Amino acid sequence: MTESSPLHVMVTGAADGIGLAAAERYARAGHRVTLLDVAAERLGARVEALAAEGLAVRGEVADLTDPEAVRAAVARSVEAFGTPHIAISNAGIAPYIELLSCTVEEWQYVVDVNMTGSFVFMQAAIQAMIAAGVKGAVCATSSGAAFQGRVGGGAYSASKAGGLMMARVLAVEAGPHGIRVNSVAPGLVDHGYREGLGDFVPAEYAERARGFTPLAHEASAEDIVDAIEYLCSERAAHVTGTYLRIDGGASVGQYGSPWSREE
Ligand SMILES: NC(=O)c1ccc[n+]([C@@H]2O[C@H](COP(=O)([O-])OP(=O)(O)OC[C@H]3O[C@@H](n4cnc5c(N)ncnc54)[C@H](O)[C@@H]3O)[C@@H](O)[C@H]2O)c1
Numbered sequence: 001m002t003e004s005s006p007l008h009v010m011v012t013g014a015a016d017g018i019g020l021a022a023a024e025r026y027a028r029a030g031h032r033v034t035l036l037d038v039a040a041e042r043l044g045a046r047v048e049a050l051a052a053e054g055l056a057v058r059g060e061v062a063d064l065t066d067p068e069a070v071r072a073a074v075a076r077s078v079e080a081f082g083t084p085h086i087a088i089s090n091a092g093i094a095p096y097i098e099l100l101s102c103t104v105e106e107w108q109y110v111v112d113v114n115m116t117g118s119f120v121f122m123q124a125a126i127q128a129m130i131a132a133g134v135k136g137a138v139c140a141t142s143s144g145a146a147f148q149g150r151v152g153g154g155a156y157s158a159s160k161a162g163g164l165m166m167a168r169v170l171a172v173e174a175g176p177h178g179i180r181v182n183s184v185a186p187g188l189v190d191h192g193y194r195e196g197l198g199d200f201v202p203a204e205y206a207e208r209a210r211g212f213t214p215l216a217h218e219a220s221a222e223d224i225v226d227a228i229e230y231l232c233s234e235r236a237a238h239v240t241g242t243y244l245r246i247d248g249g250a251s252v253g254q255y256g257s258p259w260s261r262e263e
Pocket of ligand 1: 012013014015016017018019036037038039062063064065090091092093094113117141142143144185186187188189190
């Protein structure tokens with residue numbers, strides 16, 4: 001994989017937020033980018049806007065809860081843009097559901113999107129890389145919620161923790177093929193709190209999060225893309241099976257301890 005020649009980069013959840021920022025970054029760097037998302041209208045608008053800049057982009061509408069649709073989307077992408085060199089499994093949902101009243105259907109849906117959907121996508125991308133002998137890189141977007149829990153975030157935390165371990169085991173299996181698999185685990189990200197985050201990060205939670213974050217502000221989508229880009233680059237040639245937390249230090253200050261004697 002040489003980064004000087006254009007790569008094929010596939011990104012899920014690319015119609016908004018972190019996924020869109022990643023797609024834009026790679027496309028503007030001259031790479032071919034497949035943007036996959038379930039939100040057909042939003043995806044269409046994003047792809048149209050990037051194509052109008054003269055960039056090599058294409059959209060794939062697929063629901064991660066539908067394994068056949070995901071595999072077909074990956075196959076069409078390979079047909080159109082060649083074997084992927086980079087696959088970014090980023091789509092995710094974070095509904096507020098308290099575990100004590102969560103139905104099996106609600107639980108299953110979160111797991112289906114965040115964990116099983118990510119598994120199917122990464123498996124399909126890695127299988128394509130192996131078949132073509134491409135020594136590619138894969139990055140999954142996990143979350144600080146894989147390590148810390150909060151009321152209403154049980155299914156999300158479980159799906160992100162499971163997804164993180166799944167990605168690490170994929171690294172073990174894909175490593176002998178020269179394929180690396182890593183994850184990023186963002187803390188709170190402010191990309192405008194657009195649709196999809198629902199009531200998981202209401203303003204008062206964001207305010208409280210700043211209080212236990214040493215850097216005292218949210219990450220931008222660009223901050224997360226910087227980490228994804230590093231993990232998928234040749235600079236991380238010997239990095240696999242691990243994760244990078246990008247949370248302004250929130251994982252250290254999670255318990256609300258004062259930062260200084262003055263506080
Ligand atoms: N925003 C944060 O504070 C934060 C923090 C930690 C981790 N994350 C993780 O980062 C990732 C991206 O988050 P974001 O904040 O950019 O979210 P977002 O809601 O802005 O974007 C997520 C995208 O995923 C798509 N999507 C949802 N369900 C899908 C499905 N079934 N099939 C295909 N696409 C689907 C949505 O349509 C949307 O375009 C997620 O995995 C999220 O859990 C976000």
